[in-house]
Amino acid sequence: AQSVTQLGSHVSVSEGALVLLRCNYSSSVPPYLFWYVQYPNQGLQLLLKYTTGATLVKGINGFEAEFKKSETSFHLTKPSAHMSDAAEYFCAVSAASGGYQKVTFGTGTKLQVIP
Amino acid sequence: DTAVSQTPKYLVTQMGNDKSIKCEQNLGHDTMYWYKQDSKKFLKIMFSYNNKELIINETVPNRFSPKSPDKAHLNLHINSLELGDSAVYFCATTRGAEQYFGPGTRLTVT
Numbered sequence: 001a002q003s004v005t006q007l008g009s010h011v012s013v014s015e016g017a018l019v020l021l022r023c024n025y026s027s028s029v030p031p032y033l034f035w036y037v038q039y040p041n042q043g044l045q046l047l048l049k050y051t052t053g054a055t056l057v058k059g060i061n062g063f064e065a066e067f068k069k070s071e072t073s074f075h076l077t078k079p080s081a082h083m084s085d086a087a088e089y090f091c092a093v094s095a096a097s098g099g100y101q102k103v104t105f106g107t108g109t110k111l112q113v114i115p
Numbered sequence: 116d117t118a119v120s121q122t123p124k125y126l127v128t129q130m131g132n133d134k135s136i137k138c139e140q141n142l143g144h145d146t147m148y149w150y151k152q153d154s155k156k157f158l159k160i161m162f163s164y165n166n167k168e169l170i171i172n173e174t175v176p177n178r179f180s181p182k183s184p185d186k187a188h189l190n191l192h193i194n195s196l197e198l199g200d201s202a203v204y205f206c207a208t209t210r211g212a213e214q215y216f217g218p219g220t221r222l223t224v225t
Contacts, residue, residue, distance in 0.1 A: 032212040038156075043119075043205055043216035051212070088156055094212035100146070100170055101212040105158045 002027040004093050006106035014114050019063075019078040021109050023091030026072060032101070033074040034092040035065055038108075044090060050074065061085070086113045118142050119217035121206050127223045128196055135192045136220045138206030144215070146170075147189040149181060150205040152219070158205075164189055196224045 007022040025031060032051045036044040048059025055067040061084075065076045074091060091106040119140045128134050140147065148171075149161040162181040163171035169181070178194045189206060201224045206217040 034213070036214075036216075041219075043218045044158075044207075044214070045216065046213060049213060090158065092214075098170075100163075100165065101209065102171070103160070103209070103212065103214060108156045108158070110156075 002031065002093050002095050002102070002104050004091050004104055004106035006091050006109050008109055009107065010110045010112065012112040012114060013081045015083055016080050019081045019085065019111065021076040021089050021111065023074045023076065023106060024072050025074060025093045027093055027095045029095045032094040033067060034094065035059065035063070035076050036090045036092060038088040038090065081113045083113050083115065086111055119206055119208055119215050121217040121220050123220060124218065125221050127225065129225055130196055130198060132196050133192070133194045134196060135190055136204055138189045138217055140187055140208045142208055142215060144208035144210050145186065146209045147183065148207045148209070149189065149191050150207060152203045152205060198224050200224050
């Protein structure tokens with residue numbers, strides 16, 4: 001069984017401020033972890049992913065996330081928020097199940113960027 | 116080239132009608148999914164097909180029937196539409212564990 005918890009359904013930051021979106025997961029097998037972004041009226045697109053290797057992963061648009069196994073976390077950060085970062089962000093965990101990769105999404109965090 | 120496409124983008128229909136949503140991918144991926152995203156943005160998996168074979172069938176009313184005529188297509192047919200079916204439906208494919216989403220179909224049942 002696997003699950004994803006995103007803390008905070010809404011996060012507001014000022015333009016230029018640090019962005020921190022929190023994600024904790026549970027998985028009975030080593031997981032793959034993802035962050036997806038959804039802009040209004042669009043589908044989800046991949047921001048970044050962790051599979052194996054380096055625990056600090058960099059993605060598009062200046063975002064990065066760090067896999068911390070001891071804390072079962074995969075928080076998303078960006079040093080300086082831009083107005084264009086306003087969107088819905090989804091954390092996801094994927095793990096092998098019955099020969100296939102089963103993906104579970106978090107409930108999403110809406111990021112608001114204040115000018 | 117659109118990797119995952121869905122038609123129609125918007126669908127407005129009345130309760131009790133039957134409708135279909137089509138999905139096509141040109142990525143050559145073996146596995147395709149249907150997700151439902153409700154008004155609170157919660158994303159729930161409905162079905163998954165691998166090489167035209169149904170591999171995931173979550174708790175979905177049997178009014179929903181997926182059909183995969185070939186590896187590149189996964190269609191969703193919905194019978195006797197209800198108000199609660201109003202949502203955005205996303206098709207997705209996967210390579211490994213990474214998902215590639217279509218633009219979504221916004222279904223509104225009146």
